Amino acid sequence: MPMDSIAVYIEPEAPIRRELRYAVEVLLVTLGAPYRFINRLEESSMYGATLACVRDPAGALQRGTRVLAVQSSALAHEFFAGEAAYPAGEPGFILHRDISTPVLFCDAPQEYDADTWLETARRQGSVAVAADLLASAFWFLSRWEEFKNPLRDPWGRFRFADSLFSLDSRFTTTVVDAYLALLADLLHNVLAAGGRRSWWLPRWQNEAPFAFCATHDIDSLRKWYPRRIIGEAGRLRQSWRHGGLAGAARRARRVVEEWRKNPNSHNNVLELAEQEGELGVTSTYFFLAGRRHPHDAQYDLSRHAAVARLINEVGALEHEIGLHGSFTTFDDVHRLGEELELLRAHAGPVVGQRQHYLRFDPMISWPAYATVGLEYDASMGYADQVGSRSGFSFPVVPYDLKRRQAYPFVEIPLLVMDATLHGYRHLDAPAAWDVVESVLESVAAAGGCFTILWHNASFDELDMPGYGEIYWRALEWARERRAWIAPARDIARWWARRGIAAGATWDVASSASG
Secondary structure, X not given: OOOOOEEEEEOOOXXXXXXXXXXXXXXXXXXXXXXXXXXXXXXXXXOXXXXXXXXXXXXXXXXXXXXXEEEOOHHHHHHHOXXXXXXXXXXXXXEEOOEEEEEOOOOOOOEEEHXXXXXXHHHHOOEEEOOOHHHHHHHHHOOHHHHHOOOOOOOOOOOHXXXXXXXXXXXXXXXXXXXXXXXXXXXXXXXXXOOOOOOOXXXXXXXXXXXXEEEEEEOOOOOOOHHHHHHHHHHHHHHHHHHHHHHHHHHHHHHHHHHHHOOOOOOOHHHHHHHHHHOOOOOEEEEOOOOOOOOOOOOOOOOOHHHHHHHHXXXXXXXXXXXXXXXXXHHOHHHHHHHHHHHHHHHOOOOEEEEHHHOOOHHHHHHHHHHHOOOEEOOOEOOOOOOEOOOXXXXXXXXXXXXXXXXXXXXXXXXXXXXXXXXXXXXXXXXXXXXXXXXXXXXXXXXXXXXXXXXXXXXXXXXXXXXXXXXXXXXXXXXXXXXXEEOHHHHHHHHHXXXXXXXXXXXXXXXXXX
């Protein structure tokens, strides 16, 4: 191992040793720091620095050299042995980079000044951190609250409104990003004190400062069908209630004008793919391959040759074709597998998917993805709010809480969806752009992965005025800042290869792929 690599020591008697090990691997892979687990702290002299997860951080400094000793909280060990969804005690807080970040598990909760730790690491080459960053990160990354909290919306989804982020506003959807930033600064100072520099793996391809994962769910290829026409009648009634006869007449005129210009504004997928190609952008198009429920698409891949032709045309433009698991595949692994094979029969290799309506539950969905052999999933986002569902804006290899080991695929967090802004938050285009830009700025600052979902129907100016322009504006924002803009498949494969290069011990299917 290179001399700037990290040795990792976790006390062998720790009840949640596997969980701490998982959290360490997620964070160190994200940093791109080559690492190896050791059995005794006394072995640490061979490495550039040692990350030790121990009950007594101060005592660990006497047993090794260049040690970053992070508390392994007794409260965390007790908590994860129980059935509670949320820790009962007050969190501790760490002031770092002018932001006070809460930490779920601290044996002696208080506010800590990270500058003191950083200065100690810089001067002495070792430092003790009296807050359990790793168990706290694990709680978010593993989706423990969803495992123990049974609340779901009518679609079977875990809502932002029921999450810790909503219940306690001191926790934000960037909380694990903040843990990562602190860990990076501390390890950098420990390495620097030993005369070593952190020559770590580039985070993104071409050393881009952050990634932009461009995705589209293709839910509709035909705008005007019976249910849609009935829905339009309802919109006319709503216009009448709010604006009287004049309001209804304005709406009717707009519908007629749109019909004359484009009788089917949802038949725009190829145009969208071509426009992205002209910008040098490749993205992921998630197509439905099942039609068993009223909420599924109005197109049928198994019966309509035109849909297969469209998929081939989009693929020929070098965009990725992914599966949009239909409404009933949420808890049916057999149907998910059938749809995956059907799409592959028309599109060739399909390696990833996103669930329709974001009907995603990690305790049900993640085992299904492992069973059908997916390389990645891109479903883990909130429908009712923007931001990361796990507090982390980076891909992860998710954790199986029942088997206590990592799954063999990559989960790409979904951060922004058009339907969240328009359908749940009822924002007009200018206000929606402000939200998108805010998330972009946060992800860019963290060096993370900004995953955006923009349905092809959102480019319809009648129903969602200005929303199509938001997507192009977000792309331009990322291009100007030299982001790596890539489809989900490429993001997942890059991340899996980085994990192998850093020394990850998990087995990810995509690591051996293209």
